[in-house]
Amino acid sequence: xxxxxxxxxxxxxxxxxxxxxxxxxxxxxxxxxxxxxxxxxxxxxxxxxxxxxxxxxxxxxxxxxxxxxxxxxxxxxxxxxxxxxxxxxxxxxxxxxxxxxxxxxxxxxxxxxxxxxxxxxxxxxxxxxxxxxxxxxxxxxxxxxxxxxxxxxxxxxxxxxxxxxxxxxxxxxxxxxxxxxxxxxxxxxxxx
Ligand code: SF4
Numbered sequence: 001x002x003x004x005x006x007x008x009x010x011x012x013x014x015x016x017x018x019x020x021x022x023x024x025x026x027x028x029x030x031x032x033x034x035x036x037x038x039x040x041x042x043x044x045x046x047x048x049x050x051x052x053x054x055x056x057x058x059x060x061x062x063x064x065x066x067x068x069x070x071x072x073x074x075x076x077x078x079x080x081x082x083x084x085x086x087x088x089x090x091x092x093x094x095x096x097x098x099x100x101x102x103x104x105x106x107x108x109x110x111x112x113x114x115x116x117x118x119x120x121x122x123x124x125x126x127x128x129x130x131x132x133x134x135x136x137x138x139x140x141x142x143x144x145x146x147x148x149x150x151x152x153x154x155x156x157x158x159x160x161x162x163x164x165x166x167x168x169x170x171x172x173x174x175x176x177x178x179x180x181x182x183x184x185x186x187x188x189x190x191x192x
Contacts, residue, residue, distance in 0.1 A: 003032045006107055010084060016100035018085035018093075024051035025085055028108060030078030035184040036071065036176075037114040038062075038079045039105065040155065041123035042093050048086035053079045058156035062120070065156075065169065069177040076187045080108055082127050092123055102127065115183050117148060118176060121155025140172040142179060149179065 007027045013019065026043040029052050046056035054062050063072070071077050083093040083101040093101070109117075119125040125133040129143055129150050142149045153172035154165055180187050 001107070001111070003108075003111055006104075006111065010104050013084070013101075013104070016083075016085075016097045018083060018087060018097055018101075021088055022085035023048045026051055026053050026081060027084060027104075028078060028080035029053055030073050030080075031076060032078075032111070033186070034076060034078035034112055035115045035187045036077045036118065036180060037109065037112055037116070038077060038118045038120055039124045039128060040079070040081045040120040042081050042083040043086040044090050044157075045086070053081055054156070058160055061156040061159060065173045068170070069173050069180075070188060078108070078112055078114070080105055082124055098123075098127060114148060116142075116176070116179060117150045119150065119152040121152075121158060125152035139168065140175050142175075149183065151176065151179075 010027050011025045013025060022043075024043075026047050040053060043053065044056055044058075046059070047053055053059070066072055066077070073079055082105065083097050084104060085101075087093050087097065117128060119128050122133070122135050125135055129145075129152060133152065135152050135154060139153050140151065142151050151172070154169045159166050159169055181191060185191060
């Protein structure tokens, strides 16, 4: 299956109750040969409206961090979410919603075969790295899971709420840039 076919199937998904309240399924955005996959928790209001991930204020902040290390969603990465439809009032996804949706992410992962997965915030980190993962304690560290490196950083929305943590997140992106140079083959043109 290719990315476009997967996307068309996903856009029609009704596997969990979030399909009742969504405006758009947010499949994800990026390039199909991305070596770095970013994963957030789920769409918010702007994302639900536009059908794209991280497009509100927190998306702008994320894009500025990405740009600082020469990454962009139209150039060399892919951005997806744990759940692809907006949970009402931006609550955390329920376990059954995450469980229903994660097979879509798994298929995206299988098509991309990324070298690095960056979890944006606690919900993604606890789903993808470890159940009790503490982003405050273990952000910026890389964990090798069956040959793929996983790292978590603070969610951009959390940084908007608490700007004092911005230097911590920026440090994570600097560490990410170093790791990309180390393990990726075409994310940066100089490594190609
Ligand atoms: S959240 Fe995921 S599983 Fe639930 S309806 Fe949307 S795409 Fe399907």
